[in-house]
Amino acid sequence: MDLDVLCAQVQQDGADEVAEKNDAESSIIVLSSPLALDGDYSTGSNGGAPNLMQRVFSLFKNIRPGSDLTSFQLPPQFNIPKSQLQCYGEAIYCVSNDLLHQCNSGKTPLDRIASVVAWSISTARPLMFGFAPYNPILGETHHGSRGTLNVLVEQVSHHPPVSALHATDEKENVEVIICEHQVPKFYGTSIEAEPKGKRILNLLSHGESYVLNSPKLSIKFLPVPNVEWVGTVRVHCVESGLEAEYAFKGSSVLTRKENQKMINGKIFESSTQKTICEIIGHWDRTVSVKSVEHGNQNIIYNAKESISTLKTPTVKHPSVC
Numbered sequence: 001m002d003l004d005v006l007c008a009q010v011q012q013d014g015a016d017e018v019a020e021k022n023d024a025e026s027s028i029i030v031l032s033s034p035l036a037l038d039g040d041y042s043t044g045s046n047g048g049a050p051n052l053m054q055r056v057f058s059l060f061k062n063i064r065p066g067s068d069l070t071s072f073q074l075p076p077q078f079n080i081p082k083s084q085l086q087c088y089g090e091a092i093y094c095v096s097n098d099l100l101h102q103c104n105s106g107k108t109p110l111d112r113i114a115s116v117v118a119w120s121i122s123t124a125r126p127l128m129f130g131f132a133p134y135n136p137i138l139g140e141t142h143h144g145s146r147g148t149l150n151v152l153v154e155q156v157s158h159h160p161p162v163s164a165l166h167a168t169d170e171k172e173n174v175e176v177i178i179c180e181h182q183v184p185k186f187y188g189t190s191i192e193a194e195p196k197g198k199r200i201l202n203l204l205s206h207g208e209s210y211v212l213n214s215p216k217l218s219i220k221f222l223p224v225p226n227v228e229w230v231g232t233v234r235v236h237c238v239e240s241g242l243e244a245e246y247a248f249k250g251s252s253v254l255t256r257k258e259n260q261k262m263i264n265g266k267i268f269e270s271s272t273q274k275t276i277c278e279i280i281g282h283w284d285r286t287v288s289v290k291s292v293e294h295g296n297q298n299i300i301y302n303a304k305e306s307i308s309t310l311k312t313p314t315v316k317h318p319s320v321c
Contacts, residue, residue: 031315032081034094035125037284037308056130056221065188070160072184074132084133085142085153085163091123092167092176093146094313097306100149104172104203109240110276113267114289116201116210116235117244118301121263121283124215124248125307129225135161144313147171157181162197175202180214193217194231208239215248226251228261229283241270246279263287 059075099119106112136155144151148171156164156179165178180197195214202209216231228250235244246265265279267289281287287301
């Protein structure tokens with residue numbers, strides 16, 4: 001074959017390969033970015049719209065304080081471009097640190113329950129005032145995976161709107177089960193969404209089941225618009241005889257910055273109620289456990305390392321997964 005013809009053929013083959021690669025990359029479906037410590041959740045949601053507070057107040061002008069907002073229809077301009085099911089799933093598979101691995105790798109029951117506390121805190125993601133995910137329809141599902149971790153979320157009830165999640169990690173031998181529905185209530189100058197249901201984290205290699213609840217979501221309109229997690233979370237493991245109880249502290253306009261988004265609580269023995277460790281910190285910064293007996297303190301959760309710079313999920317065809 002002539003050298004010029006051969007070179008031309010090689011160049012054409014290379015161009016075809018690049019074109020196929022570009023076509024493949026352009027065909028990847030990219031979902032909206034996950035809720036993260038450094039995220040922008042208003043993308044595609046008209047987040048920069050003026051008079052946001054005026055629009056928010058107009059939604060609730062005919063609603064009495066104390067009203068249940070479960071059936072309230074939020075206009076689409078207030079929605080972020082993701083479903084509530086996706087938010088549930090991302091809280092499990094969108095992390096920078098593999099906190100489920102830490103739960104399973106703990107050498108002692110105390111190490112493991114401290115890691116479960118850290119994992120639970122990591123699922124409380126930052127939100128943006130004035131925006132919320134779309135409500136899923138009955139039968140809607142969301143699937144996600146990361147390595148050997150597989151997550152399935154489904155809307156299993158419409159009234160009340162119940163979401164169920166099942167996640168398994170074959171490598172870590174870990175199982176997560178969540179069944180919850182939110183009960184939002186209007187209080188005049190705020191909305192508080194209380195989750196009903198429970199979460200179960202099974203560490204199958206250790207024969208331990210951890211049962212826990214979730215914090216409430218508080219949305220304040222006045223005096224300063226704010227969204228934060230509040231309320232008490234309890235973690236109970238029958239097999240180890242240990243429990244944890246910690247509170248997400250609310251803030252006000254008088255609260256100093258260093259005292260905002262605080263968490264404090266304890267890990268204790270179920271039978272004697274004896275406190276083993278204190279839980280202290282901030283859910284958007286770091287959380288530590290401090291030994292009551294020895295006084296030593298260890299960081300169990302770092303929000304910057306766990307829920308920042310998260311990769312945006314992509315949708316792949318099953319044949320290339």
